[in-house]
Amino acid sequence: MNKEADGNELMAICKRRGFIWPSFELYGGVAGMFDYGPLGCTMKNNILEVWRDIYKGREGFVEIDSETVNPAEVFKASGHVDEFSDYMTYCTQCQLPFRADHLVKNFCENPDTMSPAELEGAFSEFGIKCPECGGDLGKVEEFNLMFKTTIGPGSARVGYLRPETAQGIFVNFQNLYRYNREKLPLGVIQTGRGYRNEISPRQGMIRMREFNMMEVELFVDPHDKGWSRFPEVEDEELVLVPNTGTDTVVKTVGQAVEEGIIANRVLAYFVCTTKQLLLRLGIDADRLRFRQHLKDEMAHYAADCWDAEVLLSYGWTEITGIADRGCWDLSRHSQFSGSDLSHFDRFDEPKEMTFMKVQANHRMLGPAFKGKAKDIAAALEAKTPEDVRDGKIVLNISGEDIVLTSEYFEVKEVTEKVTGERVVPHVIEPSHGLDRIFYSLLEHSYFYDEKREYSVLRLRPEVAPIKVGVFPLMEKDGLDVLAKEIYDKVHSTMTEAYYDGSGTIGKRYARMDEIGTPWCITVDYESLEGPDKGTVTIRERDTGDQKRIPADKAAETVRNLVGGLGFSDL
């Protein structure tokens, strides 16, 4: 066993010590589902708090919490219903799976609109066989990566469990925009579960059917993709794998933008923010890189996308994606809902704008069209000079084509004072897979200590579920009384402590090392009498070094250490 984590040994610790448990083991288990045990739950919360500290604390973004079950309309607009739903068939002979609509492509007009029965009909009508072995094709089945359900009794209202939390933010854009007093940039964060009905989940916690996300949606002015704090990170280095090749390059954030490797400053800033977050959590810098999505790899909504990848026992694995989703989401929701989801971009000073405009001639329209004149005039003025053909404009008013000749309108130059324009905000999305980050931290902090002959999790104090073990050297002679007093003072939901008086002292240290507890406090006989009366020892996990500190300062000391104070500065 070496420094690189052995996935099995690590998973054994996780299961044994209560980080994660495969779900429903009592009933045989379900692949791709895991429960967080007490230690895992605490550690997961700690990761969330660090993420919140950066996005809500440092950047001042706002947090919401939206529904996990969404009506179908949401995912029709987002594109997930179409993109995540395929008709599949299997060859009855060689069992290979095929997209049913692809097989009938050469025979039918609109294969993607056909029902399963129509597709099966087409197989027999056109004699379509398995392209691999020529065998008969089986039944056509819909395979959708989203979990489907119904909302309310009956099956009238179709709903889906969200495959990402992002849509909850997009559908609340108007509320959030007003909350932010109609200003951009507008940063919104949300954490919660997403669901994908994976065909065959593998790789443990890496591909889960129900998973936790920490998503950030930053709405920016499409004309301004800068970021005010950009200068702070300009000189920080990033390990990048651009999609122009397969080479890894090291560039500063500033260089990456200047050389056009990363599309814009705001995207680059959040690539860098992601690096800061991951390193602060305890990802090994040598096993972290940012890889740009290939053009054909990009999700249907993404304009540019960088993945934070970490090296795990499974290979390079995506744990965070930072995407520029452009105006896709808001445009689509605007189109499907009929609501205006734009931002009014006020110019610094109003512009005098001169342009050609179609103006209705009300004097002629009124007598000619009577009651319809008002609608016609409005429709007419919505047209542009380019709509004039052969001196005429054709309008369609409630299904009726109306041809207007030039006496009913005038194309003239007008000068207007324009104070701003409506734009659909672009979205920068750093989306973090919480479970994947959680697992990566365990792998990167896993260390087999040759001297001690057991495994140690070198977790950063901020994420370690238990901050300090509190032990009496022996559970008698009043040592246990003092140790329990100290435990009571130190232990809180933010600074979890663990009292242990059983077995030998070495065994207790080992137990704490194995779950990543950074420090242990031990009450010994010197604590009770002699020159060191009133002091206790505190031991550092990674070095085994010990110092004596006053017992009544234990709680304060632990808080300071968690806050970043060095052990050697005690």
Add this chain to the structure above:
RNA sequence: GCGACCGUAGUCCAGUGGUUAGGACGGAUGCUUCCCAAGCCUCUGACCCGGGUUCGAAUCCCGGCGGUCGCACCA
């Protein structure tokens, strides 16, 4: 979804038709002034589920569920 392999205490392994399923580690308890998984006592705890064959099944057969790996699928 297909194929191969696999399924025994919390964990790792033994048992391959026949008494009460055995060990190690772990966990609990007690003793020893016990600072790095020390020793000793005692205790705890398992044959994935269902059916079949058999006098008798953890063991053989069938089915299911689950796992690992490969293929396929997927971010």
